[in-house]
Amino acid sequence: MRIIITAIIIYFLSLSSFWILGFTMAKADTKTETIVGHVITQTIQNKDMDHAEVLSNELAALMHKYSIEMTTVLLQYMPNILDSISAQLRQELDKKYKCSLQGDYKNKECS
Numbered sequence: 001m002r003i004i005i006t007a008i009i010i011y012f013l014s015l016s017s018f019w020i021l022g023f024t025m026a027k028a029d030t031k032t033e034t035i036v037g038h039v040i041t042q043t044i045q046n047k048d049m050d051h052a053e054v055l056s057n058e059l060a061a062l063m064h065k066y067s068i069e070m071t072t073v074l075l076q077y078m079p080n081i082l083d084s085i086s087a088q089l090r091q092e093l094d095k096k097y098k099c100s101l102q103g104d105y106k107n108k109e110c111s
Helices: 002-024 031-044 052-100
Strands: none
Touching: 031 052
């Protein structure tokens, strides 16, 4: 009986500690919220902080994210881009060939 009561007490203590810690721990869903919270905390505590370095690190992270996204999009649409470029090149080469076949007479496209 004593073991059961001890187990119940330990269970409720651990449950209450998780409940208390759940409300006192910092919860940030995104990196931006975490950084903004940190900057605000450092400002309130009057601690010196290099805001330019924080901003430059965030801009570098954003540039990295968008460059990866741009590369993915570019690779996704690469066949269409290459097809349109090759079609334009074929048209220009056909036009040059047709103009070279015409002797003295030149139509509007070749003049």
